[in-house]
Amino acid sequence: MQSTNDITLILGGTGKTGRRVAKQLTTRGVAVRTASRSGDVRFDWDQPATWAPALTGATSVYLAYHPDLALPGAAAHIDAFARLAVAHGVRRIVLLSGRGEPQVHPSEEAVRTCGAEYTVLRAAWFDQNFSEGYLREPVLAGEIAFPGGDAAEPFIDADDIAEVAALALTSDGHAGRTYDLTGPRLLTFAEAAAELTAAAGHAVRYTPISSQAYGEVLASFLPAPTAEFMRDLFAQLLDGHNSHVSGDVARVLGRPPRDFRDYARDAAAAGAWRR
Template sequence: MTENTTQNTTLVIGSTGKTGRRVAARLRARGLAVREGSRSANPPFDWNDRATWEPALRGVDAAYVTYQPDLAFPGAAETVRDLAAQAVAAGVRRLVLLSGRGEEGALLGEEAVRESGAEWTIVRCSWFCQNFDESHLLEPVLAGTIALPAGDVAEPFVDAEDIADVVVAALTEAGHGGRVYELTGPRLLTFAEAAAEISKACGREVRYLPVSAADYESTLVEYGVPAAEAAELTGLFTTVLDGRNAHLSDGVRRALGRGPRDFSDYARDAAATGVWNV
């Protein structure tokens, strides 16, 4: 691919998140200007405060768009559509959207970006490997039991490092406009198999416990997730973990010309940081 040398500033929405902070770091490593899109940034960006959008978009050439809590949630597509329209009006010419793999509701958000008038790239992902060490599954791993309403479904866990590499390529190189990249790891694993990989990497037993959707929702609320969000997340998890994503895609190779990282590589590197030590 040919690198775009005319790019000015890139807005990274969700710059403190799993993929956003990796994207921002990679862009800075290339000597590119980055504007962080978070509530703690200066200027701040808040999806729920539209007054923050215009200052964050001012002078921006490209943007990486991640929606919280999830693009498939009700109202997300309309919000993304408004943001995309405001971005184009502000002069943003390239948008890269993080979307959900197998999430029907996320397709509306994709449509909003496609119709914005900007050059666009869609990056679809499902379960991140980093959910086990940087997100809601860290505490269960530390406790030794990962309880999820996933049955024995297989998932092609994707590494956030691969996601960030694809996003940066789409933001900085020619040839990615109008592309949809579905990203997966190189193999399917059940959650029991993923737990076994983590056990091997960290040297202690971590087991997977299948639970009902109702029990999982209750657990989320116990951990402090607002009840409405817990219900939405549980509904989303049980939907995408019905087997619809139990197949591999070649998005990493199409975007980068190489294969994706394996879950065992992720588990080894995560264990080496000590994050799973108890």
């Protein structure tokens, strides 16, 4: 358990999960320090000089790597940061990882061997990608053109991820665990579009496209190496090997994970897709 003098450092503190973890911990009375490239506490993975100041006084860390833990070079960053964190007195690290991505395993291993208590959260695709991420504009436009084929995904609500992370950071019984975090049911992207149509109040259709075509879309606003990496990653993730649900959210939280339909209804009510 954390004491009142402990500080939790939240990396990616302005991101989808980071800001939710901060809210969860603040509600529990835990002191938090949010850090990001543009936050009050500056943190940049490409500038190691920013790491130590962010870690000063922290005893636990929520570690989310931007833009993706599967990127080449991520494991070297995670290894160096985790060891520095332990040297600064960090005792517990919760790592946000990707589900069904072998590229993230070296980063996970770096956290497992750094000397701190650790919990790894392997999360499915976030519901909030449709309302806060790269799929929001397509939903607003009424067409999600994406290389998902007919693969089914157990989309998970970022609030559920944050609640699991908060428990792992503040309570015992989670050290050494790797949790597989999914929503309660599988949906294809076409089925997700139908749920979004019902919630958003305007038609949203799903148009499957090839990975190559989507890579060309990504290349219009991302550096070429990043666009190629994301293209190949989506192709791998959406080959069907992740099309199964897990009971880990229910086991940790003592309740079922939130359904995509409830997420879509509440996001629409909050104005996520208001024109």
